[in-house]
Amino acid sequence: MNYLLAKLKGRDDEFLKVIASKNTILETPNLANPQSYSSEYKLEDDEWFILDNFLSRNYTNGLIEETFNGTTFNQIATDKYEDIKYLCTKQNNLYLFQKMSTTQLLSKKWFKITDSPTLQTDKPIIVINEWIDAIYDKDSDTLYFKEIAKIKQMFKGIEALYRTATQEEVNSFLGKGFISLGTDFTSDSVKTANRKRIAMAIDTLNSFTDSEVTQVVTYTKSYCPDVPTDGDKFVIETEDHLKLVLFGIEQRYYTTLIHPEKRLANSILEM
Amino acid sequence: MAYIFRLFLIVNSLSLSFLIFAIHKHITLDWIQPIFYYICSLVLKIDFLIPFIDKYFYSLLNIASYLFYLIFIVTLSTASVYFINMLSDDEIEKDTLTNIEPANDTFLPSYLAYFFVALSVPDIEIFFVVFGIIAIFIYYSRISYFNPIFFIFGYKFFYVINSNNVKVLLITKKEIKTTRSARFNNLKRITNYTFIDLDKGQK
Numbered sequence: 001m002n003y004l005l006a007k008l009k010g011r012d013d014e015f016l017k018v019i020a021s022k023n024t025i026l027e028t029p030n031l032a033n034p035q036s037y038s039s040e041y042k043l044e045d046d047e048w049f050i051l052d053n054f055l056s057r058n059y060t061n062g063l064i065e066e067t068f069n070g071t072t073f074n075q076i077a078t079d080k081y082e083d084i085k086y087l088c089t090k091q092n093n094l095y096l097f098q099k100m101s102t103t104q105l106l107s108k109k110w111f112k113i114t115d116s117p118t119l120q121t122d123k124p125i126i127v128i129n130e131w132i133d134a135i136y137d138k139d140s141d142t143l144y145f146k147e148i149a150k151i152k153q154m155f156k157g158i159e160a161l162y163r164t165a166t167q168e169e170v171n172s173f174l175g176k177g178f179i180s181l182g183t184d185f186t187s188d189s190v191k192t193a194n195r196k197r198i199a200m201a202i203d204t205l206n207s208f209t210d211s212e213v214t215q216v217v218t219y220t221k222s223y224c225p226d227v228p229t230d231g232d233k234f235v236i237e238t239e240d241h242l243k244l245v246l247f248g249i250e251q252r253y254y255t256t257l258i259h260p261e262k263r264l265a266n267s268i269l270e271m
Numbered sequence: 272m273a274y275i276f277r278l279f280l281i282v283n284s285l286s287l288s289f290l291i292f293a294i295h296k297h298i299t300l301d302w303i304q305p306i307f308y309y310i311c312s313l314v315l316k317i318d319f320l321i322p323f324i325d326k327y328f329y330s331l332l333n334i335a336s337y338l339f340y341l342i343f344i345v346t347l348s349t350a351s352v353y354f355i356n357m358l359s360d361d362e363i364e365k366d367t368l369t370n371i372e373p374a375n376d377t378f379l380p381s382y383l384a385y386f387f388v389a390l391s392v393p394d395i396e397i398f399f400v401v402f403g404i405i406a407i408f409i410y411y412s413r414i415s416y417f418n419p420i421f422f423i424f425g426y427k428f429f430y431v432i433n434s435n436n437v438k439v440l441l442i443t444k445k446e447i448k449t450t451r452s453a454r455f456n457n458l459k460r461i462t463n464y465t466f467i468d469l470d471k472g473q474k
Contacts, residue, residue, distance in 0.1 A: 001360065001361070001362035001364075001456065017359075017361075019359070019360075020359060020360040020361050020362065021360060022360075066435055067367060067434045067435065068364070068367075069363070069364075069367050069433040069434060069435050069437065070361050070362050070363070070364075071361055071363060071433060071437065071439050071458070071466060072433060072435045072437045074463045075359065075460060075463055
C-alpha cells in the first residue's frame with residue numbers, strides 16, 4: 001500500500017494521512033546518476049546529489065527515522081489542506097518528498113471530462129506535481145536531492161551543508177557599500193561559519209531591491225548597537241560583528257509584542 | 272459524505288436500543304397484522320399448531336413486529352458493512368504490531384448501559400431525544416467505533432499496538448492470537464483510531 005502524507009506549516013513532527021492507495025502516487029524518477037554532494041557542483045538534469053548513511057547525520061525529519069505504520073497517522077481534515085508545507089509519499093521503501101507550492105492548490109472552477117459534466121465551484125483541488133524535491137531510500141539509507149534550499153524545511157539542520165562562500169564572494173560581500181573593515185580585520189580572517197552565512201546572505205541580498213537593502217541595514221542598526229558604525233557603514237572589527245550583521249540581513253531579529261524585548265531567532269521555521 | 276456515513280454508522284450501533292425500547296413498551300406495527308393473519312391462516316392447516324397459536328395469538332402478533340425490527344436493524348448493519356467499502360484505505364504491514372489484546376469484553380458492558388437507558392425512558396419522544404444526544408456525543412468523541420451486531424457477522428474487536436506505540440481498535444474476522452506475521456492489507460478507516468479489516472477470516 002502506498003501512502004500520501006502531508007506535513008503542515010508551523011507544526012511539530014506531525015504528519016497527516018491524505019490518501020492510501022495500491023496505485024503508484026508519484027513516479028519515481030531515474031536515480032541512475034548519483035553525485036556525492038558538493039556545494040560547488042552544478043547538477044545535470046538527470047543527476048541527483050546523494051547523502052549516504054543519512055540517518056546517522058541527524059538531519060531529522062520525524063518520519064523517516066521511525067518504522068512506518070500507516071495507522072499511526074490521523075486523516076487530514078478538510079480545513080487543513082491549505083496549510084500543507086510539503087507532501088511525502090511512501091512507496092515500498094522509498095519516501096518521495098515534494099514541497100507544496102501555492103500554485104498546486106487550485107481554487108478555480110472546473111469540471112470533469114465526461115459526457116455529462118457538471119460545473120464544480122468552491123471545490124478546490126490539489127495537483128500533484130511530477131517534480132520530486134527529495135527521495136529517501138530506506139534500504140540503502142540514502143537521500144537523493146537536487147537543491148538544499150528546497151529541502152531545508154524537510155530535514156532539520158540540513159542547511160548546514162549550504163556551500164561556503166568563496167574568497168571572491170567574501171571579498172565582494174565585504175566590499176558592499178554598507179560595510180567597512182576595521183583595522184585588524186581582513187577578508188582572510190573570515191571563518192567557515194561566517195563564510196556559510198555569507199553564501200546565504202549573498203543569495204538573500206540578490207533578492208532585494210536597493211531600497212530593501214537600505215531598509216534591512218537600518219533595521220540591523222536598530223538591533224545591533226554593539227556593532228560600531230561609521231555614518232551609513234558598519235565597521236566590522238571582529239567575527240562577531242560580522243555575524244551580527246549577517247543575522248540582520250537574514251532578518252533574524254525581532255521584538256516581542258508584549259513587554260517589548262529584543263530577541264534573536266536562533267532558528268527559523270517558515271510558517 | 273464521509274460525515275453522513277459516520278453518523279449512519281453510529282445510528283446503526285445504537286439501533287439495538289430501539290428494539291429493547293419497543294419490546295419494553297409493546298410498540299407494535301399495525302400494518303403487520305394482515306400479514307400475520309395470512310401467515311396464521313397458512314399455519315392453521317397444521318393441526319398440532321392450532322392450540323399453540325390459539326393460546327399465544329397476541330404475543331405472537333407482537334413478536335412478529337419485534338422480529339421485523341430485528342431484521343430491519345440487521346439489514347441496516349449489513350448495509351453499513353457494504354458502505355464501509357467507500358471509506359479510505361489503510362494497511363498494517365507485516366511485523367509492525369507489538370501487542371494484540373481482545374476488546375470484545377471491554378465494549379459490551381458499556382454498551383449494555385444503553386440498554387438500561389432504553390428500558391427506563393418513558394416514551395418515544397424522550398427516547399429519541401436521549402439517544403439523539405448520545406449519538407451526537409459519540410459522533411464528536413468518536414475515538415473508537417463499536418457495533419454489537421458485527422458480532423453476528425463474525426467480526427471480532429481487538430486493540431492492537433504498533434511499533435510506534437499507537438493503540439488502535441481493529442475490527443476483523445481473522446482469529447489473531449500472535450503478532451508474528453500478522454498483516455492486514457485491506458483495512459478501511461472508520462475513525463482515526465478504528466480500522467476494519469474487509470478480508471475474510473481463514474478457517
